[in-house]
Amino acid sequence: MVKTKNKNYLYVDIAQNIEQQILDGVLKMGDKLPSVRVLKQEYGVSISTILEAYYRLEGKNLVESRPRSGYYVIFCANSVPDCPTKTNPGNRAVLGNVTGMIIDFYEMIGDENMINFSLGVPAPELMPIAKMTKTIHETVVKLPAGGTYYDNIQGSLNLRRQIAQRTILWGGAITEQDLIITAGCTSALSLSLMAVTKSGDTIAVESPVYYGILQLANTLGLRVLELPTDPATGMDLDALQRILREQRIAAIMVVSNFSNPLGSLMPNKHKQKLVRIIQEYEIPLIEDDICGEIYYGRQRPSTCKYYDDSGLVMWVGSFSKTIGGGYRVGWVAPGKFISNVMKLKLYLSSSTSTIPQEAIANFLAKGRYDHHLRRLRETLHTNSIKYIGAISNYFPEDTKVSKPKGSFLLWVELNPKIDISVLFERAQAQHISFTPGSIFTLQKQYSHCMRLCYGIVWSEKIDQGLKKLGELAHEMLFDM
Structure with a gap:
């Protein structure tokens, strides 16, 4: 048997x-x-x-x-398309701004009739809205003063305990005292960066990198060094070591599990090697693990934090991609920098909204979160296979696409002759939206790439949207 x-x-x-x-x-x-x-x-x-x-x-x-x-x-x-090529950005740190490009991009995707492949979160239909609404009601009734009081600066003790308990899934030994609750993942990343850098410093990131990181770096006056990145395994650690021998890096930012937009999953041996590198050079590592729970395998992938015994890894997460971005609940385990992050949070926001914290803590404590995650993972994994199949059927033969093992994003590399900005405009005219690759970098690259979100309920409309997008790409090649 x-x-x-x-x-x-x-x-x-x-x-x-x-x-x-x-x-x-x-x-x-x-x-x-x-x-x-x-x-x-x-x-x-x-x-x-x-x-x-x-x-x-x-x-x-x-x-x-x-x-x-x-x-x-x-x-x-x-028939599945090949995986995109390893990226190879220039090795010069850049101080730049993508805010204008992002504003233009968002102004063009407001049409409610749009087939929106540019979402950065799973669609509301995949979120536990009804169960969370019920949990919020139950929580407010039980909270003193209906939850209108200011909470502890470090955040809800109940929620910190629930998050700490979940680190057992990847072998973590984090306690509630190691965690600080923040107003979403962006807030956690901001506090972490501010705690270990100053204006004019250089940070190292993957390339392509989530455009929110580029916006944040620009706001803080930080120079960004983009490193070669493999679509399957993540940041090129040999390239990182070569850079560290030549110049000072104030901090490294990495999405070790299912990066945005490539979707790469850093193997455990790479995570261990990365931690050894930062310990050798005494450089803080800010690890964004926002999609670590959205995995397709048999168990949750581990983290760089697991291998850290120096306190240099600042582990960041959020419920934005799994429960809902509007609740604005994230966290950071800042390691040896916890006092710096606490002071910054005190100065900038004092405390985090009480009701969402306690409601999410109750949602986790009652086992509703795990039940929801199982269904979410299954739906997203199914969608990934359907999307890749549709791209294989409809897009030009030389199209390359990532093979994610988690999350809800695909990185698509088209023929270099295709100008993604032109394709974007033509797709918009057909009420189809995607995220152009050029906004994930401060350099002139990825102008033939796109990010597609498959966190949408699959339907004939979605299939036809991908078909039309493929036809537009074919037409651009034919016109050349």
Whole structure:
């Protein structure tokens, strides 16, 4: 009898085993899968469990059922586009501003009829809005003064305990005293940067990098050094070491798990190496782990913080991508810089809104969060396969696309002859929006790249939107 790892969700393990063989090309398009009765005997489970596994694979457009014949593979691993190339930005620190580009970009995506692939969060339909509304009501009733009092500067003790407990999932040993609650992830990143840098300093980041980091650096008067980055494994650590031998870096910022926009996942050995590097040079590392909980594998990926015994890693997170950005609840475990961050928070905001903190703490404590995350991960993983399949079918043959193992973003690299700004304008005219690659850098690069968000409920409209976007890309190549 074949053994599975997850005793509570046997059909999930069975589906994942078959899915991996399909994605690896072991099972090829047109192959007939074992019958329900054969798998029932092999796994020692019920027929309904095997059927549930097959329904799960059907939902991801990996297999199909043929009447009186069985299940067949309909996904071709060989047709999946190649992964984007490793980036290679210049090795000069830049003080620059992308705010104007971002404002222009957002002004163009306000149309409610737009097929919006430019979202930076999963769509509201995928968020636990009804359950959170109920939890907020239950929380307000129980809080003293209805939660209208100022909270502790460090943040809700209940919430800090819940966050600390969740670090067990990646082997962390963080306590509630190590954490500071902030008004979202951007606030946590801002406080962290201000605590370890001053105007004129240089910070090192991945390239491409989330444009919010570029805005933040410009606001603080920081120079940005973009480092080569692999779409699969993240920041090039050899390049980082070469830079550190030549110039002073005040801080390093990295999204180790499912970066924005590349979607890279830094392997554990790379995380360990990165921590060794910062300890050697005594450089603070600000680790943005905002999407660490949105993983597709069997367990949550670890963090750089796990390998840190020096206090140099400042671990940052938020519930913006998993519960809702409007609650504005994030956190930072600043390590040895905790007193600096506490002082800055006191000066700038004093405390964080009480009701969202306590409501989210209750949501986590009652197990509702984990139930929601399981469904969210499944939906997003399914969407990623459908999006990549659609890109393979509709976009030019030389298109390259990332293969994320978590989160909800795809990085798409088109033929270098395609001007992404022109494609963006043509797509806008067709009520389709995406994020141009050029706003993820301070250098003249990624002008043929785009970021697509697949955190949207899949529908025929979404499929047609991707088809139209591919047609526009084909037309631009044909016009050249």
